[in-house]
Amino acid sequence: GLKDFAILSDGTVYKNPKFFRSLETKLAKEQRKLSRRKIQALKDGRKLSESKNYQKQRIKVANIHETIKNKRTDYLHKISTEIVKNHDIIGIEDLLVKNMMLNRKLAKSISEVSWAEFRTMLEYKAKWYGKEIIAVARNFPSSQLCSGCGYQNKAVKNLAVRKWECPECHAHHDRDTNASINLNQEALRILTSRTVGTTELA
Template structure:
């Protein structure tokens, strides 16, 4: 099984210049190949089979960087085309902008060209290894690695490793999860997890930094310093959100054999402009993705409730359906048939649990 491990890099000035060249060349070859394919299709009506090697004669500076970075840019372009032809809603491949402050390139391990030893990682085409903070060890064969630079100016390497993941012992417990905005998740076993609202807690500070950034002259060093402050705060919020979701998803996977979650259409829910900001902040889609791949790793079962399953409108005791909870301000479900009074979110989680039972 393939698993990625992400570590912080501390490159020196020479290594940073090499990374900048790789980022730029990978972006250039992607855009150039995409542009030539579009032009060739307009002229002939046929697709063009081009490769990075065809451009090295006209652009000799492409030889200065890792050739595998260019090859992987071609792989990404082909993947973008395949995704478009598979599903038109994905959209046609887009050009990469150099104004986008997140940069990355991918290289492959060929007979030990990528390896970590004594706090340093060896990368192809680089004379000296790069200092890395390897905060956790791994066992297995390195297949590839992706070097990235965040808008905050930090460097990371994501090492893709082919390894064996030991599955957890099977257990009998099952749980239904109802996610929400007031409380992030309510479980059928009675557990409740508050919505941390990391963005809301940092909004005043973020607004102050963005206001300072808007007042700086474009192209000045002070503007770049202000941009870095905004980027670092955004990165902090993102890290806080990821940490919360990782800890919660791992806890649920370890403690339950079967997990039932709703099939939420988040893209449609974001059309509600009053709640779109809160829905984006809470990251339900990321939480579901984490549960799904961790369940696959550790031998757990994920059950997705049908989109038409009205978990919040059904009585968990008698099964009667009532539309009272369509009003989001209604926090207590009162069954008109059996008289059950129960918290609406807990009631929904119990109904989801029935799908596992």
């Protein structure tokens, strides 16, 4: 998710540290300074490769980008390792990140959380530890289904709805926790159907 990075079906919450946002102001300031030095070097008729002030500032900006990347990657490694080590079966949403990035309001936040990189880490670490990753179909309405009775509340499709009450069984749901429980149940269903199919073929 975007509010929290990940919520497991047992209620475990991994916060979204927003590493880029925490250094965004500093980065913007240093990038403006880099732009000014570029303009000045060109005015003075100097090549950027020969402008010491420009090169020093370019390295400073690159270092901030590197810091953000390293912090994010380290966090993803810690979470993915912890999840894979502690769970034999891991169900995840099969998100089409490329299409989601077309939403201008969410693009920066989606890019920052690096879902695709996180999934890659989960998949190769699962192979290392002999665990199972099951990607639930992207059209599965994980947020809309009541994890208690199965009622589908299509109004929950609106991302602004964070909590809701099932009109059928009156269970109270947190959007993300409810979705994680539904994903867990669907992943187990998929695994069971695969196992049954394999047994029948054998």
